[in-house]
Amino acid sequence: MTGRAHGDDGSAAVEFLAVGLLLLVPLVYLVLTLGRVQVGTFAAEAGAREASRLLATTAGDDRATARAEAAVALALADQGFDPVPGSLELDCASTPCRTPESAVAATVHVDIELPLVPGFVRDVWPAVVGVEVRRTAVADRFAPAAVGR
Numbered sequence: 001m002t003g004r005a006h007g008d009d010g011s012a013a014v015e016f017l018a019v020g021l022l023l024l025v026p027l028v029y030l031v032l033t034l035g036r037v038q039v040g041t042f043a044a045e046a047g048a049r050e051a052s053r054l055l056a057t058t059a060g061d062d063r064a065t066a067r068a069e070a071a072v073a074l075a076l077a078d079q080g081f082d083p084v085p086g087s088l089e090l091d092c093a094s095t096p097c098r099t100p101e102s103a104v105a106a107t108v109h110v111d112i113e114l115p116l117v118p119g120f121v122r123d124v125w126p127a128v129v130g131v132e133v134r135r136t137a138v139a140d141r142f143a144p145a146a147v148g149r
Contacts, residue, residue, distance in 0.1 A: 032115050039079050040112040040131045047075035048135040051088060051106035056137035061096050072108055081110055098139045107134040 051068035058064035068090060073083035087109050094102040109132045117127040 040110045043079035044108040044110045044133040047072035048106045048108040048133045052135040052137040055104040056139045100141045105136045
């Protein structure tokens with residue numbers, strides 16, 4: 001018989017599980033949160049890219065604005081976000097927007113709610129991360145600056 005104490009049998013497994021859970025739960029939450037923020041960034045980037053391209057290539061400012069808003073709504077919905085009015089901001093360097101060689105910019109703002117945050121915590125502390133992406137496109141030099149085709 002050895003002089004080993006029998007009171008510690010099996011405690012290493014319990015300690016391993018306890019420490020493993022204490023480290024694993026925050027790590028899983030971090031991965032979920034970063035994944036959701038990345039999805040929001042993808043949605044904002046795709047919407048801003050397409051909106052600036054449409055603004056630079058579509059004749060007629062009203063028509064281009066409507067198409068840009070539809071592109072942003074599609075990009076946000078594709079990634080699981082509700083299109084919110086005011087999430088798209090369009091800037092033109094000249095009037096009309098499609099003036100040859102003028103810069104047009106689209107800015108898309110997305111509010112991303114953090115996953116698994118209970119409502120009572122959201123009431124006290126905002127559990128939202130804002131992502132904003134701005135893309136610029138240049139109208140073609142030889143494009144006519146038509147006002148409404």
